[in-house]
Amino acid sequence: MLPKFDPTKPESCLSLLEDVTTNVKQIQESVLEAILSRNAQTEYLRGFLNDQIDKPNFKKNLPVVTYEDIRSYIDRIANGESFDLICDRPISVLLTSSGTSGGVPKLIPMTREEFEQRITFSSLCAPLLHKHIQGLSEGKSLVFFFVTRESETASGLMVRTMITCVLKSVNSTNSFLWDRFQISPHAIATCEDTTQSMYCQLVCGLLQRDNVVRLGAPFASSFLKVIKFLEDHWLELCSNIRTGRLSDWITDAKCVSEIGKFLTAPNPELASLIEQECSKTSWEAILRRLWPKAKCIEAIVTGTMAQYIPLLEFYGGCLPLVSSFYGSSECFMGLNLNPLCKPSDVSYTIIPSMAYFEFLEVEKDSQETGHDPAENSEVVDLVDVKIGRDYEPVVTTFSGLYRYRLGDVLRVTGFYNNAPQFRFVGRQKVILSIDMDKTYEEDLLKAVTNAKHLLEPHDLMLMDFTSRVDSSSIPGHYVLYWELRSKVKDAKLEPDPNVLEECCFTVEESLDAVYRKGRKNDKNIGPLEIKVVKPGTFDQLMNFFVSRGSSVSQYKTPRSVTNEEALKILEANVVSKFLSRKTPFWELHELHSSR
Template sequence: MATTNEVEDGLKMIEELTTNAEQIQEQVLGQILKRNAGTEYLGRYLNSKTDKKLFKTNVPVVTYEDIKPYINRIANGETSNILLVEPVIEFYRSSGTSGGQPKWIPATADVSNLRTLFLTLLASVMNKNFGNLHQAGKRLEFMFTKQDTETPSGLKAVSATTSLYKDQGFRNNVSKFYTSPLEAIFCSDTNQSMYCQLLVGLVQRDEVVSVSSIFASVVLRAIKLLEDHWREFCSNISSGQISDWITDSGCRNALSLIMKPDPQLADSIRNVCSSKSWEGIIKKLWPKTKFIAAISTGVMSQYVETLKFYGGGLPLVSGVYASSEAYCGINLEPLTEPSNVSYTFLPNMAYFEFLPINKESLTMYQVDTEPVDLVHVELGQYYELLVTSYAGLYRYKVGDVLKVTGFHNSTPQFQFVERQNVILSVHTDKTTEEDLLKAVKEAKILLEPLGYISRGHTSYADTSSIPGHYVIFWELKEKEGNDGQVLDPKIMTECCYRMEESLGYIYGSNRKQNAIASLEIRVVKQGSFDALMDYYVSRGTSMTQYKTPSCINSQEAFNILDSNVIAKFFSPKTPM
């Protein structure tokens, strides 16, 4: 439990770090080079020297594919100093949702210590804004793990979140701070795990002070589960017995210690859930909840509207910007609207560099200049993030595009813009993740007066015919809960046109020349995006780290959505 002094110490440290960012960045790079300059990888470029200028001049900017052979050698058991001197204790397995196979990122004891410090500083910021949550109650946080895979050398490959949940400090405190039993978190069946975590959260509804998961999509997945099975939850609570289909012995044993017959509680939950509209359901079911904590920026911004609908005015908190490669930044103003969230980088977490990006109306492209240091980025400019870490990554392209929105002391604050890739292209057009989000947002404006909210969207470049065209898969729900929706063709085709209008000059020019055919919206039935999540989880993605792909590249994933299409609509005219 964080004391007042610990909170004050954490806030003081943030001030010191952000005030002395340049000096601390120099120290971080110096420590990394002093330790690892003699390794096989860096030795090729530095000859065991630790000079920053030599590092900037000689060490190349790389992607995962460039260093994958070195990582594979470590995974296969080579003990020489290949990438780093400190022993690799495990690999973080990135989600791999959008681009295919997961990446293996080395993790060391230093990384574990940085994680602890990062989370401590985050807790200080949250306590400053919401009071001592540990004293106020417990968090209903949906947490999931994936089974470890083992490399030939015997090292474990785990998701970064699974590594956190396995940490002894977390395990010792989980029952104090969270409603979810450890056994449910580690249940290998994600459906049973989520059901049990939600059930305990309902049983302990008067203790819950926040509802959360890493990403917004998982919170909505839990609400969808509740929406489909609230009568079963009420039956469990009334009888004190868990449903027979929950077969995981750990879950059953843990819940047997918590559950007892409570018809009165079941009736109160039943009264809430039987309402015609589920607007504000989170606040109604968990009345002490102060906020919903889930990353709602970037691709997750598509869920903001729906989360607000279910949240009933609760703040949506996007607390951190982090990846499997590095812990980067904290949102120092957690009450900020998701669309305006900026993350203040912590200069002690890694050595950060930034490749300048030019942002035009068509797309983004890198400027032919050298990367700049953290404190030398410019306000309003776009950059791609490079990380040099304590765990063997040097000038590594994370693949994220960030925009400088301000400074806290001498440290820049960044807004996450998108992943650095073109997700849709069928001719000379280049549509990014940000472009797609903007287009869908424009179309949503037409549906809001009709009472529709979005459960998810993704895209697909259909080149099976000539000319090719964009396909937008979209799951919609009426606010009043009627799943048998009848969509107005006139409005839906106007949605198609509105999306096309927002896609810019090059796209419009290609449409006029018939190089791209009409944009198509394929509306899918309820639960389709849950099925998509299940597919990626079955392929090794941790549900906790799952992000809905902006574009579908997998044939199996495409088939899941396409088999659930209930209506198709096309843009009726060429955009202006």
């Protein structure tokens, strides 16, 4: 666990980071010892350890597991059995993850102690930002948060997202911290009507535009949803500011009350300024224009979020993009110690106090042959990872997860003191496959990134995308759904067929040799297809998944869709279709070199 420190003193935070990244091996040994000694008598550990809680016995006898392997234990706790099935302390909440298992969000156990540790971990981010970015103390943050409606299990355990847990933990004794740093009142951020909350957070941010020094949201995707919402509602927002009267459809009592503290009188001058900026033919740099004192945009822009970087740079006028930390519902893991680095260069330094960390090496050979890396790879300790290699994290936590595979792929980029630094590569999951080909999330993201460069000379932006395999044709083929937008406001969207067909081909050229061989020589894979969908389609897709338990704050567009209802939404919004007209290049030596 993290040592005690004063989060209000930057020097204390930075000193702690130096200590924990230096004494990595000792901290990891003590973390494992503490977890095993405290939880040795749980039903789960008793079945494997036989009262021997030393590290060699742990490594030898405890299996490396996935969520499905331990799901029965979590279900039993959810249904009322005792927490000591897996943990020595009460489970205070079940976190619902942004990922899914069998179409249903995972439920991750968390104790009160673990929650407090995550809050402490998060408090380390601010000193790092202040160290690298001048002027952050001269104003407040307009960071958009949203709660998700919570539920209860049969036994009365609360089921919440991590962000909802954090927002609900703010109370009368610590609310002064929220008010000190955030532009929007806490009562507005915790409004369960996301639309009303988003609107009122924007009202607060616009009314106090000269006091905003930091913009953002938990993920790049959720921040872009806010920008899209602003595009759709700026006229109404200006009307509210001009008249000093909030729209009648804002009915949440707390929102109305809190906005009343800011929207106290007509402000036609501010309304005209906002109207002038928003009515320009291009929304390039709109964030910098509306919030001129903003120093950065803070949001996760690594992994699948990386595809949104060009959009944030366009709207932000090249405001620095800061991706502060790496974590999941299962465990908070690493911090970005160089917040002003390029988004493509972000590496997270693992904080060894947060859990016991092991790593499964992920090799391309095992991915291409479909073998599970857990069957062949040695599980190595945190201090034993090698620079340049890819690994899947395996975590053991104080809240009852033991040798649990996170499913992410991380690449070691270096060390800070003795703590490894990792770049997030993607998820350890094949998302498209027809024949012998296996396309991973990382591969598809790279291919789409290469292709969308072709849109730039035509003032087009790729707003979002997903994919699927169409097996109805013979041979089967990859289908990409693209939502496009013009950089020129209100311009008619008529993409040049030649450009989109070239995009299809560029995606294919960017995929691996196995795919290209299947296309060229074996003819086991048909030409790749791009289907352009109507503006707003991916909002509909998000609403569908949110209705099934996802959170707006944590929602990530799935890069491959198999759900039939979701596919119906996509297909109903298709406005044009394009096929690759050329066959990608392939040579025999490429196949051997890729193995």
